[in-house]
Amino acid sequence: MSTWTDMRDKALEAMKEGALDVVEETKQKFLDNFIDAGMPAIEAYAELFSATVQEQAKNETGWVKIRDMFVIPLAVKAALGVSSGILSMVQGKTGKAATA
Incomplete structure (x- = not known):
């Protein structure tokens, strides 16, 4: 086994204990x-990913062009927006509950 696998296994075992x-x-x-x-x-990774996909769309046609130009970047942006909103909401509510 690799060193990484050994480290992972030891960490998982420690958590179980x-x-x-x-x-x-x-x-x-x-x-x-x-x-x-x-x-x-x-967010920085997602922005770079979306920009790269949109750049590749210039060489595509049909559905693949639409997917790369609009669908994937919009889905990434929406997922990040929802995730960020949920985390902020949870942070605010649990922060208030912890101090009460």
Whole structure:
């Protein structure tokens, strides 16, 4: 097995044995960090992906051109918008509940 597989297996085994103590504060910090650092990285990747697909559409025809020019970029943007909105809503509601 590879080193990565060994590390993964050890981490999973440690989690099963309770090494990962997930309390409310841990969940809040994870959510805050994911929104602050993770989402911008995902959005940057999605923007680059959509731009690349739209650039490739210039060499396509028919349905593939429509898909690459409009459908995929719109679906990516919509999915990111919904995900971002849900995470922000959850962050606000759970943040208020944790302080109450």
